[in-house]
Amino acid sequence: MTLISKIDEKHIDKNEIKKQAEILKKGNTVIFPTETVYGLGANALDEVAVSKIYEAKGRPSDNPLIVHIYDKEQVNDLAKEINENAKIIMNEFWPGPITIILKKKDIVPMRTSGGLDTVAIRMPSNPIAKALLEEVKLPIAAPSANISGRPSPTRGKHVYEEMNNRVDGIILGGDCTFGLESTVLDLTNDIPTILRPGSITKEDLEQVIGTVNIDPALERKEDNIKAKAPGMKYKHYSPNADVFIVSGNSEKVIDKINELVNNNSKEGLRTVVMCLAKNQDKYKSNTIVLGNNLEEVASNLFNALITADEEKYDIVYTEEFSNDGVGRAIMNRLLKSAGYKIIKI
Ligand code: AMP
Ligand code: MG
Numbered sequence: 001m002t003l004i005s006k007i008d009e010k011h012i013d014k015n016e017i018k019k020q021a022e023i024l025k026k027g028n029t030v031i032f033p034t035e036t037v038y039g040l041g042a043n044a045l046d047e048v049a050v051s052k053i054y055e056a057k058g059r060p061s062d063n064p065l066i067v068h069i070y071d072k073e074q075v076n077d078l079a080k081e082i083n084e085n086a087k088i089i090m091n092e093f094w095p096g097p098i099t100i101i102l103k104k105k106d107i108v109p110m111r112t113s114g115g116l117d118t119v120a121i122r123m124p125s126n127p128i129a130k131a132l133l134e135e136v137k138l139p140i141a142a143p144s145a146n147i148s149g150r151p152s153p154t155r156g157k158h159v160y161e162e163m164n165n166r167v168d169g170i171i172l173g174g175d176c177t178f179g180l181e182s183t184v185l186d187l188t189n190d191i192p193t194i195l196r197p198g199s200i201t202k203e204d205l206e207q208v209i210g211t212v213n214i215d216p217a218l219e220r221k222e223d224n225i226k227a228k229a230p231g232m233k234y235k236h237y238s239p240n241a242d243v244f245i246v247s248g249n250s251e252k253v254i255d256k257i258n259e260l261v262n263n264n265s266k267e268g269l270r271t272v273v274m275c276l277a278k279n280q281d282k283y284k285s286n287t288i289v290l291g292n293n294l295e296e297v298a299s300n301l302f303n304a305l306i307t308a309d310e311e312k313y314d315i316v317y318t319e320e321f322s323n324d325g326v327g328r329a330i331m332n333r334l335l336k337s338a339g340y341k342i343i344k345i
Contacts, residue, residue, distance in 0.1 A: 003169045004160070009033075009127045014135075016171070017128075021135035023169040024049075029056055030169035031145045031159055032132050034124040035177045036097045036198070037152040037302065038159045039068065039142030040167060041132075044078075047111040050141050054111075056166045059148045064114030065141035066099050066182070067121050070133035078119050078139060080105055085209045086187050092208050095125035097178050098200045101186040112141050122182055128173040144181055151237045151302040151337065154179045158306050179299035180329050185212075186228060194218075195228050197329035199298060218332060237302070237337040239309045239316070241272075245338050247320040248345030254282045256345050257317045261285040264315055272311070274304050274318040286313075294326045301330060305337055317343075 003023065005016035020030045027049040029042045040056060042049035044067040054061055067078060072090050075082055079102035086100055104119035113119050121139075124130065133140060144152035145159050145167075153159040156172035163170065183198030185205065193213040194202060205212045215228045246253045246260075257273055261284060264271045273283045277292045288304045290297040308316050318334060320342075321327045335342075 002164050002167055004164075004172065005169070006156075006172045007128050009173055012127060012131050014131075017131050017135050020169045020171055021132060024132075024136045024138065024140060027052075028168035029053060030132070030171065031163055031167055032129055032142070032171040033126055033156070033173035033176060034068075034129045034142075035126045036124075036180060036182050037154050037176050038145040038156075039124075039129070039140075040145040040163070041068065041140040041142035043136075044068075044112050044139040044141035045107060045109065047109045050109065050111045052167075053141060053143065056163070057143065057146070057148045059143065061111075062114045063143075063148075064116055064118075064120060065112050065143050066184075067108070067112065067119060068129065068133060068140045068142050069121060069123050070130055072123065074139055075102070075121055078105055078108055078121060079103060083187060085192055088208050089185065089187070089205070090123075093200055093204075094123040095130065096123075096200065097125075097182045097198055098122065099182045099184045101184065101188060101195070103188055118186075118188055120184060126173070126176075128171060132171070149236060149238055151239060151305040152181060153306070154299070154302045155306075158303070175299075175303075177299065179301060179303070180326070180333060183329070186215075193228065197332050199295075199326050199329065201325050201328065203325065237305065237333050238339070239305045239337065241308050241313045241316045242341075243305070243316045243318065243334075243338040244341045244343050245320050245334055246317050246343045246345065250279075250319075252345045253319060254279060256343065258284045260317065260343075269314040270312065271315045271317065272308055272313045274308075274316060276319060279319065286311075294321060294324075294330060297321060298326050298330055301333060 184196035
């Protein structure tokens with residue numbers, strides 16, 4: 001049985017937080033909202049508890065977990081060397097949607113770090129996540145609360161439908177603000193490197209720590225370049241529907257999609273288009289509006305992919321977005337959910 005708690009982040013029910021914290025203290029699993037996506041948590045220092053996360057998600061065991069904390073001081077317990085860049089990032093962006101990778105102390109089990117000698121750490125800003133972590137007083141490993149390979153849930157409804165009875169507790173706490181997983185920044189080498197793009201961008205980071213690299217494996221399909229974040233190599237964010245990115249001049253993209261939709265419907269395939277609000281009326285098919293700007297697109301993207309499945313579409317066409325700012329993170333997730341299938345006009 002899964003204990004379900006509905007919590008309003010503006011009026012946090014301490015009693016419910018306590019009940020869920022007890023579950024974590026006993027070495028069991030609890031799903032909770034964060035400002036990025038919902039996380040599936042367990043005690044990061046307890047190998048058996050962490051194994052339950054991998055089991056609930058069907059996650060490959062070499063894919064390490066992000067450890068969530070409520071107090072910056074906890075980094076001292078988990079990481080060996082806290083370099084200058086780490087201190088700057090922690091001060092500038094925590095609590096918030098960025099994860100840093102540092103050399104780990106022995107207290108962090110290999111099961112948590114996926115066999116690596118480094119640890120990924122984040123301090124979330126979501127009030128429910130903060131309250132829970134503070135009540136448990138343990139570092140909590142928490143990957144996204146989806147079955148491995150599926151889009152990450154950003155809405156309570158989707159968490160419940162996918163994970164009820166696979167975990168011991170679920171806190172339903174509304175919609176996630178950013179909607180994409182945290183930026184993952186490796187700080188173990190001379191030049192900081194983004195291993196996963198997110199809402200905190202390369203440009204945001206360069207303003208405070210100077211040159212930042214991007215893992216070259218991120219933007220290519222070929223498997224001969226090994227991604228530094230093990231999780232980035234897997235098929236990910238994939239709905240059941242077949243997703244295609246349609247790329248090119250905006251008017252031509254719309255014409256092309258309308259032509260494809262027409263052909264699909266002759267074959268009895270159900271098609272939907274994911275688009276910006278301003279383009280919705282130009283499509284001759286059902287649409288899922290992603291928003292008016294990149295921030296809204298980020299926040300709605302996973303919800304849209306899961307909705308496409310709920311509504312049993314066979315094919316999803318999506319507009320392409322610019323690689324500027326959070327656009328890089330959006331395109332990274334879209335390319336993966338499309339299995340890199342791009343229709344170029
Ligand atoms: P998730 O927990 O589902 O948001 O995924 C966490 C992401 O961070 C995955 O892509 C992991 O591979 C990556 N990650 C976690 N820990 C490390 C680490 N120590 N080194 C490199 N990447 C990591
Ligand atoms: Mg994930």
